[in-house]
Amino acid sequence: MDKTVVIVDDSKFQTMQLGRFFADVMGFKVAATGENGEEAVEMYRAHKPDLITMDLTMPKLDGRGALSLIMKEFPDARVLVISAVKGPLLLECLAIGAKSYVEKPLRFDKDDFVRDFKATVAEILQSP
Amino acid sequence: MDAGSAGFFLIHLDGTVTSSAALAGQLSAAGGPGAPAARIPLNKAFGLNAEQELQFGKWLDLVGKRHRDMRWDKLAPLAPVQEIWSGRKEDEGPVRLAYRKLEDGNGNLIAIAVFAIDTAPSRAMVRQLEEERERHKLEIRDVLALAANPPETVGAFLEDARMRLEGARREWERFLASRARAGENQPGLWQGSVAKSESVAESVGTAESISADESAGQRLFRELHMVKGNAGAFGFESLAAGAQESEDLLEALKHPTAGSERTSSRLTASLAGLRMQLDELIRAMKLIAGEGQDAMTRILKWKLDRLVAGSAELDPARLEPPLRAVIEATRKLPFLSPAYLARKYGNLVERIAHNLGKQVNFRVTSNTGDVHPESFSRVDEALVHILRNMVDHGIESPAEREAAGKGEAEIGFEYVAEEDRIFLRIRDDGRGMDPAVIADRGVALGLLSRADADALDDVGKLGLIFLERFTTRQEADMVSGRGLGLALAARCVSDRGGNLYVYSRPGEGTRFAIELPPLGQKKLP
Numbered sequence: 278m279d280k281t282v283v284i285v286d287d288s289k290f291q292t293m294q295l296g297r298f299f300a301d302v303m304g305f306k307v308a309a310t311g312e313n314g315e316e317a318v319e320m321y322r323a324h325k326p327d328l329i330t331m332d333l334t335m336p337k338l339d340g341r342g343a344l345s346l347i348m349k350e351f352p353d354a355r356v357l358v359i360s361a362v363k364g365p366l367l368l369e370c371l372a373i374g375a376k377s378y379v380e381k382p383l384r385f386d387k388d389d390f391v392r393d394f395k396a397t398v399a400e401i402l403q404s405p
Numbered sequence: 406m407d408a409g410s411a412g413f414f415l416i417h418l419d420g421t422v423t424s425s426a427a428l429a430g431q432l433s434a435a436g437g438p439g440a441p442a443a444r445i446p447l448n449k450a451f452g453l454n455a456e457q458e459l460q461f462g463k464w465l466d467l468v469g470k471r472h473r474d475m476r477w478d479k480l481a482p483l484a485p486v487q488e489i490w491s492g493r494k495e496d497e498g499p500v501r502l503a504y505r506k507l508e509d510g511n512g513n514l515i516a517i518a519v520f521a522i523d524t525a526p527s528r529a530m531v532r533q534l535e536e537e538r539e540r541h542k543l544e545i546r547d548v549l550a551l552a553a554n555p556p557e558t559v560g561a562f563l564e565d566a567r568m569r570l571e572g573a574r575r576e577w578e579r580f581l582a583s584r585a586r587a588g589e590n591q592p593g594l595w596q597g598s599v600a601k602s603e604s605v606a607e608s609v610g611t612a613e614s615i616s617a618d619e620s621a622g623q624r625l626f627r628e629l630h631m632v633k634g635n636a637g638a639f640g641f642e643s644l645a646a647g648a649q650e651s652e653d654l655l656e657a658l659k660h661p662t663a664g665s666e667r668t669s670s671r672l673t674a675s676l677a678g679l680r681m682q683l684d685e686l687i688r689a690m691k692l693i694a695g696e697g698q699d700a701m702t703r704i705l706k707w708k709l710d711r712l713v714a715g716s717a718e719l720d721p722a723r724l725e726p727p728l729r730a731v732i733e734a735t736r737k738l739p740f741l742s743p744a745y746l747a748r749k750y751g752n753l754v755e756r757i758a759h760n761l762g763k764q765v766n767f768r769v770t771s772n773t774g775d776v777h778p779e780s781f782s783r784v785d786e787a788l789v790h791i792l793r794n795m796v797d798h799g800i801e802s803p804a805e806r807e808a809a810g811k812g813e814a815e816i817g818f819e820y821v822a823e824e825d826r827i828f829l830r831i832r833d834d835g836r837g838m839d840p841a842v843i844a845d846r847g848v849a850l851g852l853l854s855r856a857d858a859d860a861l862d863d864v865g866k867l868g869l870i871f872l873e874r875f876t877t878r879q880e881a882d883m884v885s886g887r888g889l890g891l892a893l894a895a896r897c898v899s900d901r902g903g904n905l906y907v908y909s910r911p912g913e914g915t916r917f918a919i920e921l922p923p924l925g926q927k928k929l930p
Contacts, residue, residue: 393478
């Protein structure tokens with residue numbers, strides 16, 4: 278059965294790019310897409326996906342907030358942070374429980390980026 | 406940490422650091438391991454502020470928890486300190502820190518190794534590569550400039566530049582000599598003339614008259630400026646850049662400072678460098694001027710050899726794509742654009758026409774963007790005879806053309822490269838030839854019998870003009886003067902394994918076609 282993913286990003290374009298890559302290249306079923314932290318939490322509850330990707334800077338509830346709510350409710354959740362933000366905030370998200378991160382910009386046209394993206398997702402799926 | 410030193414450090418899980426120097430001390434201690442290597446706090450070792458120390462602590466914590474399930478490639482970039490700049494200049498670059506995790510056999514984290522890598526040497530190498538690439542680009546532009554301008558014009562420019570640079574060099578040496586004599590009392594480089602009579606007498610060689618009231622600096626500047634402008638106009642960018650450098654140094658000497666002495670010697674070197682660049686170009690020009698029809702190929706090959714020799718130490722596979730592209734481009738240089746044909750034979754046509762008081766437009770067309778010089782230089786002689794003949798005999802005088810209601814005369818040159826042969830077609834819109842008249846002439850000259858002549862078709866009759874003895878010295882009729890030249894043209898073409906064709910009708914111009922085997926082959930299929 279196909280793995281499922283929920284994609285949350287306040288940029289519709291990036292959501293679309295990610296959705297296309299997950300579906301076409303990685304063989305995922307995109308269960309839902311959202312554009313803020315509140316939607317992220319609702320969608321996680323509704324779909325219990327194998328993976329949820331999370332932008333950090335988002336309206337209403339930001340990625341860090343959504344992440345900690347999800348982790349509290351679903352300690353086994355696999356959350357992949359996809360953000361241009363590095364530094365303390367990212368360290369904190371990883372400490373809270375995000376499985377890994379991918380740095381923006383999304384360069385699906387670059388081999389290196391695609392290789393790292395696939396490896397990161399594979400690594401997350403291996404974790405319990 | 407001393408940012409200037411590249412080295413090795415161990416970060417222990419408790420946040421303390423051991424330096425490679427301390428480790429080395431411990432290992433070399435006589436009689437087995439001595440006291441444990443000294444550990445110093447993280448903030449001291451890396452010169453961290455409080456916030457950085459806090460973040461480093463969080464990172465170490467994360468590494469401790471996640472090193473098993475997160476790739477190191479993901480964890481290492483999150484370390485709060487990636488490079489250290491303290492006390493470094495911009496062009497030295499930072500000391501880069503590379504982190505590695507050290508695990509025991511069971512995958513337990515022991516410590517984190519940090520390699521401090523001084524980026525200065527690699528930056529110097531990158532800089533050197535960039536300079537090299539820039540030099541290559543300039544050399545290629547030189548080649549293109551040499552190819553793009555008629556040799557006579559380039560020759561005149563180079564000679565002019567040589568005289569100007571010679572004048573500039575003498576001016577500068579004179580100034581240095583008189584400064585050495587007069588010391589501090591010497592008027593500045595940019596103040597009024599010092600030794601008018603002397604400078605005028607010695608500057609006869611320079612191309613422009615000398616105004617005695619100019620300062621040495623002004624005279625120098627003017628010569629350099631002319632060289633720079635002309636070099637730029639011809640596309641000799643390296644020479645222009647060299648002249649610009651000398652100009653800048655000269656300009657800097659306007660306001661003497663403590664560094665003026667150094668600027669002076671740099672100007673001396675810059676002027677000498679300019680001269681070397683120019684000599685190089687002059688040598689290249691001589692090759693062109695002295696070697697006749699294959700000169701362009703020779704000069705391009707010569708330049709190419711130098712480029713390749715210059716880049717011999719570089720492994721092309723390791724070069725960056727732009728530089729590789731430049732080198733690839735030079736490999737293709739022996740292929741010229743059809744515009745080269747227009748220049749080469751257009752000049753000839755223009756000169757002959759000018760001497761005869763005629764005006765002829767020369768037009769080149771081609772079915773390819775790459776013309777190999779060899780494909781026409783091997784029949785250069787034939788082309789010259791044919792074109793000369795056309796301008797001289799085919800094209801009418803302006804008055805005659807006007808009477809016939811014709812406009813400006815035109816000679817067309819077409820280069821057609823096919824898979825198994827090359828065609829060079831030349832046509833004029835002149836008076837043309839009458840096959841019957843040619844045949845009559847042939848019979849009159851005893852080249853063939855009346856019966857044979859009558860048996861020939863038009864093309865056969867016209868072909869008689871390629872016979873060696875088909876020379877008429879009678880005054881202007883349609884064939885007069887079509888003498889030895891065309892016979893030589895025909896022989897030249899057949900020597901190269903090709904065919905020469907002619908077709909013409911009275912009043913409608915003449916067409917020649919040279920059919921040649923492809924490059925590297927001696928015979929037509």
